């Protein structure tokens with residue numbers, strides 16, 4: 429891929445609108461409370477998959493990062509985590525018997541901050557999961573880490589429990605940026621921790637970076653990118669800061685005049701993509717980078733990349749079970765979500781023996797459109813004949829009302845639509861979710877709502 433191809437400032441400006449990130453189709457906005465726990469159980473029975481990806485949500489954080497839009501609970505009281513883990517253990521004990529004929533291929537802990545937990549709490553939770561579920565020998569086990577509040581020996585501890593992938597929240601290394609977002613952390617410590625984790629045996633380390641933060645400049649962000657290269661991390665997730673102060677109160681602390689404008693933000697994104705590609709990383713999807721020998725890069729090059737609630741993944745044939753407050757599951761032809769608020773989550777576990785609050789059963793149309801959107805999001809390519817055969821449709825007839833929406837992209841040279849394929853050009857890579865909106869049957873309902881983040 430020619431990196432220069434993907435930056436056409438005029439086109440990016442033209443299509444820099446809001447749109448879903450399509451970690452699912454339909455998106456979570458379509459989940460509703462009529463989807464019952466019995467529907468969830470039926471979805472398990474009907475699912476053709478017998479491999480499982482487990483997601484465990486740990487909602488606690490020590491301090492509030494002002495840019496954050498995650499579902500989290502800020503506290504310094506570790507006993508809150510003890511109470512949470514008791515309820516989580518109950519949820520695990522209630523859910524695991526539904527999955528006895530599944531093998532867990534992937535386990536991921538996210539948050540919040542899973543590294544908020546003490547070593548003892550982590551050990552107990554891993555032991556419980558291993559007792560209740562059947563784990564595959566080639567299990568991929570990953571955890572998100574906040575490098576501000578950990579000790580060096582966390583790496584040994586996690587590795588001894590079977591974790592083989594780490595993801596560190598780095599975001600930006602400049603002190604002025606860090607002070608503005610209330611996330612001051614030591615560059616030296618992060619570098620030492622990554623080096624140490626590799627010595628311990630971790631073979632895959634990811635860092636998260638964000639562009640568009642207050643006081644970010646090309647000069648200071650270049651230093652952050654250089655460090656990522658120096659640390660020799662395997663994967664980098666590069667996210668655009670979505671400033672939605674009306675939805676996230678903490679973001680009101682980030683004054684408008686501190687934020688880069690759209691052109692400056694565009695330049696930061698361009699700098700990041702060019703730098704990381706020059707450093708030898710492959711650009712994956714619309715926001716990830718991986719070394720060419722990383723399985724994410726290999727999956728992209730052989731067309732087997734998949735997308736789920738955790739973003740781009742190689743685990744396409746797995747059902748996903750979310751455990752913990754606010755977590756999302758994708759079982760067979762259904763999505764469902766747990767209650768988002770902590771006290772209500774506790775109460776639901778006690779009174780109804782599950783924490784599910786809403787979900788959706790996919791219609792045949794959802795399944796077809798979901799596959800089209802996933803193929804385009806992952807591969808920038810669609811084989812119409814494959815979709816037609818799989819779903820017993822004629823692609824062009826089925827999407828007769830949607831295909832005209834592609835005209836503007838065709839006229840701008842962003843994609844080609846033949847009778848056999850839809851091929852998206854590299855220069856539309858960053859706009860892929862806007863293109864996918866053409867196939868989203870629910871989009872008309874949301875078109876005027878500020879519910880989604882912008883492309884850049």
Ligand code: SF4
Pocket residue numbers: 488489491492493496497498500539540541574597
């Ligand atoms: S960014 Fe991460 S560590 Fe910071 S408040 Fe949000 S969830 Fe917690």
